Amino acid sequence: MLAYLLNLATLICINAVLAITLNFIMGYAGIFSMAHAVFFGVGAYTAAYFALNVSASLFLAIPVAMVVAAALSLVLALPALRVRGEYFVAASLGLQVLGVTIFAEWKSFTGGLGGVIGIPPADLFGHAVSDPVAFLMLAAGCLVLVILITNALLRSSFGRNLKAIRDSESAAHAFGKNVAVIKTLSVVISSALAAVAGALYAFYLGFINVESFMLDTSVLLMAMVIIGGTGTLMGPVVGTVLLMLLPSLFSYMWFLPQTEIGAIQQIAYGTAMVLLMIFRPGGLVGSGKNGVVK
Amino acid sequence: MLLLQLLINGVQVGALYALIAVGFSLIFGSTKVFHFAHGSTFTIAAYAFYYLYSVAQVHWLLAVLAATLAAVLFGVLLDRLVYAPIQRHEGSFFTVFVASLGVGIIVQNLVGMIFGRGFVSVSTPLSRSIELFPGLYVSPLSGIAILCAVVFFGALQLFLMRTHVGMGLRALSENPELIRVYGLSPRRLSTIVFALGSLLAVPAAILSAASSGLNPAVAHHVMLISLAATIVGGVGSLRGAACAGLLLGMSENLALMYLGPQWSEAVTFIVLFLFIVLRPSGFFGRAIST
Amino acid sequence: MNADDALVLLRISNLNKNFGGLQVTNNVSLDMRAGVITTLVGPNGAGKTTLFNLITGHLTPSSGDILWQGESIVGKSHWQIARCGIARSFQDLRLFNHMTVEENILTVMEPASWIWQPGGRAGRRAREERAMDILARTHLLDKAKTRAIDLAYAERKFLSLARIMATDAKMWLLDEPASGLDRGSYELFLDLLRTEVRHGVTVCIIEHNLDIVIGISDRIAFLDQGRLLADGDPNTVLNDPHLAAIYFGEQAA
Amino acid sequence: MTTTVLRTEGLVVGYGGRPVLDHFSFDLRANEVLCLIGHNGAGKSTLLKCLFGLVPRQGGQVYLDEKPLNHIEPRRLTAAGLSLVPEGRGVFPGLTVAETMKMGLWAAGVPKDLREERLDWVMSVLPALHAFYQQRAGTLSGGQQQIASIGRALLSRPRCLLMDEPSIGLAPKLFQDLLQPIRQLQRDTGMSILLVEQNVKEALKISDRVVVMKSGAIIREALPEELADNAKLMELY
Amino acid sequence: ADVTIGALFPLSGPNATYGDIFGSGANLAAEHINADKLIDGTLKIQYEDSQALPQQGVIGMNKLVNVSKVPYVLSAFTGVSKAISTTASRSKTVAINGGGVGPDLADLGPYFWNIIPLANFEVKAVLPYLIKERNLKRFVLVYVDDPLGEGIRKELTESLPQAGGELIEALSVPATAQQFSGIAARVRAANPDVIYIASYGSQQAQIVKQFRDNGIKQQFVSYTAFSIPEMSALPEAKGSLYTTQNVDWNSTDPVTKRFVDDFKKKHDKMPTAYIANYYNAVRLFGLLAHELQKKGKPITGENLLAQRIETKTFDLVGGKVTFADNGTVVSPMQVNEIDGAGGKVVSVVAE
Ligand SMILES: Nc1ncnc2c1ncn2[C@@H]1O[C@H](COP(=O)(O)OP(=O)(O)OP(=O)(O)O)[C@@H](O)[C@H]1O
Ligand SMILES: Nc1ncnc2c1ncn2[C@@H]1O[C@H](COP(=O)(O)OP(=O)(O)OP(=O)(O)O)[C@@H](O)[C@H]1O
Ligand SMILES: CC(C)C[C@H](N)C(=O)O
Ligand SMILES: [Mg+2]
């Protein structure tokens, strides 16, 4: 039971990092990315590759993963500079599908559907972090750090710049904001921080494959953010906890047939999404009215 | 010969994509509802047909009618019961999107629970190919698919051109509140759109069930294709969506000349991505950047 | 006014713009001098807003040149032009709707697009103080924490002005800033504007309300069908019978 | 006794929070031009929107031809001969002016054989329309959009026209030129007009009656002559 | 006390059929063990749904290992097996595979055992038959884009030239693909003598059906994955060849006989190799646990491994089975043909 809770808590931390970083661009810069799982994946694969071939040290693997994800995120920034709203959703969807194809096909790096196996445990100051409690601490630490970083950024002038662009790009321009730089920067930061979650995930499971980084994950992350409350500080965390706990509840309902639990969980998800959007479109933490966006 | 064969396959697949995409494009273009559950409409129509025709063994015409009814009802009810309440308190574009995603997930899993998560197909003699020329095989379904696409698209165009509804729909997409000032009912227009758009998914659903089979997750692919075609064609342009659907079907098949089928979805989306970066307004759309 | 060339902030020379076949700006040459309020008037569709868009880089001219303090700014992107010191308002306001009034002001005071602003903590405090001062002058102080979208119409108009005051721009381009304001409000508005001009900004304003035009202009430029028909002293322009026939109607001063 | 076209009794309208209009009662009589003036935020637009069914009312009653309206629906009111020139841009940016007019005719339920004639008539009232008739509304200048919007509202030859600050963005001459034919039309057809304006000077010239609002209530009702001199007006503002 | 072992099978999704088949073997073995009181306490099998997907497998494996703390897990499918092998060796839990045939399953560490001969045997068994006896030399491979398909491709690329055949084209299909008319065109264009299909579940059925629909008339060949009822019932699959282990169902050896008789009684049909494999996997656990309990040692993965190395040879269905040091087994193979009836054996290949 304890093991089960630890596992759940660790996964919640990892997903919360992803939700927070997604909210950073979605809620504040108005960039609705459906490709967040790709950067999660890039972080995970990079960390795994690095750990298998160079060193499992967290202080090396995580920065490397961040840098790689940040560099690749420029591909996402490209359409973000060109289009907004639903067009960008489409572009990011495209990137997501493309990412999955590459993850599945670049077998020498990602192992394809078979994945990367045998990832060594993370190494922190020479100690292998393999104990579940220790790993939970590590994940929680990263979560706190990410929250602090994003918060600091959002309260700063950079955060205001992001919101200004979200509200009126042309006015931001007219007041001397270099929209291209700001957007690119926000995408880069968000992706780099998402890569932290990826690295943690790879070390935690010891195995990663393309299934974790598919469209479903991006959709789930987006649901976490929106259900929690787009553009709010705690919304993404609340959304993550809710969406991660919901399924576990069902596994404790012994009367449900084993093979249908997955489907029932999913239906519960879907229903929660629909009902929340009808009755609380601003998200659980949001203002009740819709928080943001044109 | 391979090229020709793939081209023909491409046209068949493209015709189906065009039909699906036009439905989505119509809905999205005029209501701005990111109707992710359009894929579910497809699933519902397809499974309804599969169940009635293959399992319950009713006459095919009856099965088609029932599938149509199911699809249209689903689309309209979804609009009324889910989208309308959200829009009433000015839900943002993404609020509706998430709700739509939720519906998609529900339908996929319900269908999975009822019909099994496995793969089912409708077997008909029509899927057996005929050798047109030595080495060139075409199944009667291809012909039907192309015919359907032409007929439905033509009828839709005629409807939109001949009636004022077409103009109303364009206006609806821009400012539903203003529509009311003009004395029209956005809800009625919206119902018409959802009924029409859902209807357009039916032939594609039935033909897919017969030619390549079904599983509860097909909605995903259907949705991705519709979205890609809508954007590539230019939002608001049905002609664009139809052409783009055709283009995507063809490029997917022609890519098989050189690449494995695991690249087909990627090829579709590379086309999409390039369009967005290089020509965001699509084939026929208007410029929309920033 | 002063004819001295040194005081010309913005010089528009032989500017042209067409949309398809339609010539919207037709060989316009116009100087805007420091410390002067120029009013742009003319019938609907004369090309006034277009002229603003050309200056600020939202549109690129088909031909002709725009010099800012002697340097051409044609071809620069709009944020670069904004940084030269040209600020504008929009006919449809375009406030940062979901940000608070205070944030609306602060964000335009922060010059850098990168993560850090120059000036550090002291700089930030200075900006905050100035923001409060501007809000006080535009009567928005008690709404500092309100989101722009929740403001009443007149307040939004004032916020649009406050946002421009917060920039360090030397030249303001205001597109119908007072339209729809009631009399009390627009008097306040004009007072504010006059004070700013006295402190050294240069203003170009588009306006249809003749009371306002008469109340504030140092100089009137009259556009019709993209052409600059008259440019000079308010009295002269307002009394021109030809212009009255096409624009002012029976009530010309 | 004069008949009323629109009348409200104890109308309450708001957007959450304190109501904008609190127990508001007023009437618009047949065959008159009623000018509604007041401060920014006084609730003029809110009243118009509520009368036309765009904002739900929270209490009170609205009467059309002295018959209470239970559901105020823009579609029904249009059919009953009402028409609204909304505040701001009343056109669809993606439609050309020609299309906008076509749609307006259809939406207002003008019979097919009358449409041509109706269009010609609007074009004669607003000759400026000719210049940009085939242009997409989104590319029009601010004033041009306003002209198109007014033109659209006239298509149905409404028997009751609600106009929310039509002068915004219009050149002075154009506004003057517009008011006269409308007044003429009103006289010819016995139409009632509810005109909300900040440009009081012009508006008063064609009004039969003036209502001054402040903070959601009527503070004064007068004849235009009474307010004609500026001093009186200044008092109220 | 009860003894619980885990099983990671696809219980839902397009490969759920395999889960049913595997489970029927495992359950029968558990029944027999419990009836025989081979171990103290009742043996229970806890099933987790892997959906035949690696990711799902790992999640299920973590649950079995961390929450239920089982010492022994039945695994299936090459991709899933590879994915869980890290967890298995880290937690010192035995994972035993009776369905996956990817050749690299042989090298997944001491805690990963295979009780099914791997694809190298399947391929080696069928090539000589096709090339020498049927004179079919030019091969096209259509394989699923996962570790299994990848493994078979490697195997064919290496062994075909040695056997005197030629691999003219290898076409991969994504694991989720269901539409094969384009691939069919490519296959037709290549014009091979024989088409090797390396997939499983409903996908392989679709490949066969759509290839025939699209005018492909050549011989189809596959491996054990074809031994499911869907395939024998598919009209288009008639004439297809596939390899399996060679088990003598009529053997008089008591273990085999009991298995076959009881299975027939229960399910009213003949068992297949898969069923025997998972019966064996569970039976093997029973034998090892029995030994450990006799010695008074706890049943842990570590002890199970030590005991397996110590005992080496076991009495299982099909006769005595000996594990190689890397935890694999060898077995004679046979080539089967789907004939629309019960199927027939066309060739038997000893080791
Ligand atoms: N993108 C465009 N395509 C075609 N014509 C355009 C475009 N943008 C503007 N125009 C035309 O250019 C002319 C000038 O427009 P502009 O907005 O500058 O007028 P304005 O002087 O600001 O008028 P107003 O006082 O009514 O706001 C108008 O006739 C308008 O229709
Ligand atoms: N959509 C809305 N949500 C919340 N409050 C609103 C909304 N629209 C208007 N209000 C508020 O209602 C009050 C009355 O607004 P209204 O627009 O009716 O005034 P008005 O008399 O038309 O003023 P103006 O002359 O500025 O047009 C204002 O205080 C305004 O802030
Ligand atoms: C059960 C079998 C169909 C599994 C397949 N042979 C694999 O290796 O993945
Ligand atoms: Mg203008």
Ligand SMILES: [Mg+2]
């Ligand atoms: Mg108003």
